[in-house]
Amino acid sequence: MSGSGALRTGLPGLLFDLDGTLVDSVYQHVLAWQEALAEEGIDLSVWRIHRRIGMSGGLFVRALAREVGKQISPELAERLQQLHGEGVARRLSEIRPLPGARELLRHLSAIGVPWAIATSGRAGTARRIVDLLGVPEGTVVITRDEVPYAKPNPDLFLAAAGRLGRDPRDCFVVGDSVWDMLAARRASSLGIGLLSGGYGREELTAAGTYRVYDDPADLLAHLDELGIRALEGS
């Protein structure tokens, strides 16, 4: 890590969340969680699950437990996460990359901007979703399994910046949920919010987002607003 302060000028890196940010998979995650919880006799409204998506699975289960006023043992938490993973796998055929996601990543690579993916999901599920993006071999993908704590802790983004060899202050974090934005701030990165995960613009703004765009296509069309340009033109 250099502390070179690329955000002040230069060429920042981009750290992407996965679900709702690059891939249109939030609603499948939500319904898979609802199904997993119902299977264990826990009835929870869909919107409450949506509002927690993007958190670490452990925190997520604990937060939901609090909302339903139930004790959740570590064994049950593990079982719920297992059921959720299976539910997402069953819905994989419904899941598509978000508009502009592949083009954005290809463009960043083409102009020499370093980027990585950092997700609260576990490696098994995350890998299958990353595959939908057709990213090149060697893409940096940090999953839940590789860090002590997931979002809203900053670990995932810190690890991703480290793997890119950059100071997190020289990286933008791109995400769709308030948990991404909160984790970004703890990592000292600036947060770019995307509406494509279903959160409202005002919620993301209230979480300290630097800029908000519709989806990856909209971000790609406005990269100049972030001072991101081809190296030769910098």
Add this chain to the structure above:
Amino acid sequence: MSGSGALRTGLPGLLFDLDGTLVDSVYQHVLAWQEALAEEGIDLSVWRIHRRIGMSGGLFVRALAREVGKQISPELAERLQQLHGEGVARRLSEIRPLPGARELLRHLSAIGVPWAIATSGRAGTARRIVDLLGVPEGTVVITRDEVPYAKPNPDLFLAAAGRLGRDPRDCFVVGDSVWDMLAARRASSLGIGLLSGGYGREELTAAGTYRVYDDPADLLAHLDELGIRALEGS
């Protein structure tokens, strides 16, 4: 209609939206729309569909067409609405009343507060969803088919107030979407927003909501904030 000004004191009526307000069905509607659109070769991100849910089906299809930059013929619009209805029907077994919905409606009836349901949905689908609530025979349910224009036009709420024999100014409108809140204002009713449809608090507030609650259970627990009480105690 009496113009008696019950909101200023007295006993207001309540006009309820259905999906996301009384029943946890928004995500099923969203995925049914996505499926219907995909079947006709229109790929649209889930969040864009969610943001339009609660509008009239016709307006909805036109708004989506604008977003994808496609002409949609009346025949295609009709076919999409048909496919959507079938998609919801296939998902009916996943759909549950929201927490407190049945209790709230029973309580209102018990204390003599007039209430009705007014939904942008069509009669066929709406009836099957209303049935999940176990409402009594004779409940006033106004559907898309009965009025010239659905939300955000005020027609549905005006018709519902009329069927209750009340001035819309003497009714609260309870809904989960900005379209409910905008329609409420055009009807001169005060809007009560519920978060249970997945919209954020700030979005609902920005649409002119009078108060925001989590879901029907939360509204039931705070009826006194709206000055709604049993007749004998008034």
